[in-house]
Amino acid sequence: EAQVTQNPRYLITVTGKKLTVTCSQNMNHEYMSWYRQDPGLGLRQIYYSMNVEVTDKGDVPEGYKVSRKEKRNFPLILESPSPNQTSLYFCASSLGTVNNSPLHFGNGTRLTVT
Amino acid sequence: GDSVTQMEGPVTLSEEAFLTINCTYTATGYPSLFWYVQYPGEGLQLLLKATKADDKGSNKGFEATYRKETTSFHLEKGSVQVSDSAVYFCALSVSYGQNFVFGPGTRLSVLP
Numbered sequence: 001e002a003q004v005t006q007n008p009r010y011l012i013t014v015t016g017k018k019l020t021v022t023c024s025q026n027m028n029h030e031y032m033s034w035y036r037q038d039p040g041l042g043l044r045q046i047y048y049s050m051n052v053e054v055t056d057k058g059d060v061p062e063g064y065k066v067s068r069k070e071k072r073n074f075p076l077i078l079e080s081p082s083p084n085q086t087s088l089y090f091c092a093s094s095l096g097t098v099n100n101s102p103l104h105f106g107n108g109t110r111l112t113v114t
Numbered sequence: 115g116d117s118v119t120q121m122e123g124p125v126t127l128s129e130e131a132f133l134t135i136n137c138t139y140t141a142t143g144y145p146s147l148f149w150y151v152q153y154p155g156e157g158l159q160l161l162l163k164a165t166k167a168d169d170k171g172s173n174k175g176f177e178a179t180y181r182k183e184t185t186s187f188h189l190e191k192g193s194v195q196v197s198d199s200a201v202y203f204c205a206l207s208v209s210y211g212q213n214f215v216f217g218p219g220t221r222l223s224v225l226p
Contacts, residue, residue, distance in 0.1 A: 004157075033214075037165055042218040043158075043203070058213075100146040100165040100207070103214055105157035 001028045004062070006106035008093050014114055015083055021076045021109045023091030031096025032074040033058070034066065036087040043090070049074055081113045087099060116141045120204045120217035127194055127224050135220045137178075137190040137204035145206040147171075147180055147187040152201045152219070161189075161202070194224045 004025045013019055025032065033048035035058075045058030049068040063085055067079040074093075078085060089109045095101040120137040127133060133207065146165045150158040162171030167182035178189045187204060206216040 040218075043216040045213070048213070092158075100163065102148060102160040102163060103150075103158075105150075105159070107155075107157045 002104070004091055004093055004104050004106040006021075006089075007111060009107065010110050012112045012114065015082055016080050019078050019081060021078075021089060021091075021111070023059060023074045023076065024072050025074075025091075025093040025104070026072065027093065027104065028069070028071065029093035029095055029104070031101075032068065032093045034064070034074070034076050034090065035090045035092065036060065037090060037108075038087050046076070046089075081111075083113045085111065086113045087111060100112050116143075116145070116206060116208055117181070117216045118204050118206055118215050118217035120202075122218050122219055124221040124223060127222070129196055129224055129226050130193045131224075133189070133191040133194045133198075135202055135204075135222070137187045137189065137217060139154070139185050139187065139204075139206050139215075141185075141206055141208050143208035145208040147188050148205045148207070148214075149176070149178055149187070150201065150203040150205060150216075154200070158203060194222070196224045196226050198222060199224045 007022045034046040035043045044060045047066040049055045092103040092105045094103045117140045148163045149161040151161045152158045162173040164171040164180035170179045176191045201219045201221045203219045207214045
């Protein structure tokens with residue numbers, strides 16, 4: 001089944017403790033992206049990647065890192081999480097070759113930083 | 115920059131009522147337009163899309179027509195069901211880089 005898989009689904013951590021949220025897609029998509037969803041603010045893009053070893057900042061990249069060493073994986077790294085990073089995070093992917101390729105989303109990771 | 119505006123709701127309807135969720139956009143290029151739906155506890159799923167002016171996207175009884183003259187992509191359904199209760203997002207994409215821009219989402223509740 002074609003899908004985007006994120007792990008974990010829920011994560012509670014403390015300020016400053018490094019964490020990684022994994023994202024993997026099995027559709028051979030070139031384009032991958034991370035979003036955060038907050039009440040009243042909608043979806044905001046954190047980072048995106050157009051292909052292996054190619055990443056770029058989205059609208060809200062501060063406090064996050066990403067890497068794209070393999071086509072299928074696009075982990076999101078929080079080196080020193082803070083409470084304002086408490087949010088619902090989504091990974092997404094698409095073919096990326098034309099602008100009408102839809103995004104496919106994972107089921108989300110709900111992160112709480114205390 | 116590019117942007118999407120949609121009615122924020124919440125929208126509450128009775129079963130079998132007619133649904134319209136308005137969406138307008140601003141884009142420097144020639145965008146593709148999308149509606150996504152998010153059911154509780156899940157990620158966003160593509161509902162329908164349109165890639166050029168006057169295209170009509172449709173799926174599961176939902177429709178939306180790409181209106182370039184009014185820069186709009188309103189979502190409609192003739193008869194909603196309780197199972198349509200979800201958050202609906204209008205979105206556009208203009209570039210090869212697939213930088214999607216999403217509206218704020220509209221929460222729809224359908225009562226039996």
